[in-house]
Amino acid sequence: MALIVQKYGGTSVGSIERIQAVAERVRRWRDQGDQVVVVVSAMSGETDRLIKLAKQLQERPEPRELDVLLSTGEQVTIALLSMALAAQGCPARSYTGAQVHILTDSAHNKARIRDIDAARVRADLEAGRVVVIAGFQGIDEQGDITTLGRGGSDTSAVAIAAALKADECQIYTDVDGVYTTDPRVEPKARKLDRITFEEMLEMASLGSKVLQIRSVEFAGKYRVPLRVLSSFEEGEGTLISFEDNDVEDAKISGIAFSRDEAKLTVLGVPDQPGVAHRILGPIAEANIEVDMIVQNVGADEATTDFTFTVHRNDYASALDILKRTADELGARQVTGDATIVKISLVGVGMRSHAGIASRMFASLAKEGINIRMISTSEIKISVVVDEKYLELGVRTLHEAFGLDQPA
Structure with missing residues (x-):
């Protein structure tokens, strides 16, 4: 007998018919002898509907009251799913987050989980309930x-699985697993049977939308095996687990990309200690996250050129801040570009294989794609290129590294 935590997203529970289909799937797992905990989202579109209602009353809704409002979406789903299970002869009991004491900090609208009291859930499972x-x-x-x-x-499900020491946490969504890249960009993208936590964390942070990054961090920290599956078709999905002995066989596991990039450069900055902090300090104080950073030798030995990337939504604010900072530093010029994208190769096999970067650069050069910035880590190489080259760049690298070939 296994203890399984299953999570179903908004599209999976978007109608009564889909809720009944989820109930049937859950009942089958229980009928084969497993203990099952189900974590659900609000029905698709419901959270957006509630936000619109709130904004009719306040342009910036009070965070505490917005949480009270938004939490009702999931409350509807848990009650309906429990009814659907009961209608199929499967005993079930629903709980809000507060009822099973999912303790968080007080950061409304973006709280983080601190602790979960699993006693009530365990008692129901022992009594044979879902x-x-x-x-x-x-x-x-x-x-x-x-x-x-x-x-x-996603994070709720992983945290509950960790608290219960579940055998597996299954994330059911509208895709049937994790792919080598987005199939909408590269139709030859291949579904991965398995991927390591490190790789999935990089993929999530670099633009892959399959899993929320915090859920992957949580799963890795508490060693919860994760599996991504489709709610709409049968299959084994993709298992996200810990590095195994076969990892050296796969040099590259996937290609992630982000369209939401913008680049800022300050030219002719005095080349002296503390300048990087004076440039990035005000950016950080404005709560703007910086991604890639490059510092070059300037036009003369006394100056340097400093370039960094931010999310495209933060571009205008960051540019205003940087212009003020540049004036204070006596820099020559500030430039910006919001028409760039980031493409990243990800794979733990990079640690034991040389020549990955050179092959990447050669493949892009062959297609006339100029690299604007480069960033590397042990298991990833990211490049910034012009926005118009995104799809060509992804498809080129996908072919160059044989990601369309069976593993």
């Missing part, structure tokens, strides 16, 4: 309802 829990939500030490931010139900 436990249905609202994802995306918890309660803080003051007893206030909190929510975890977009995609938070």
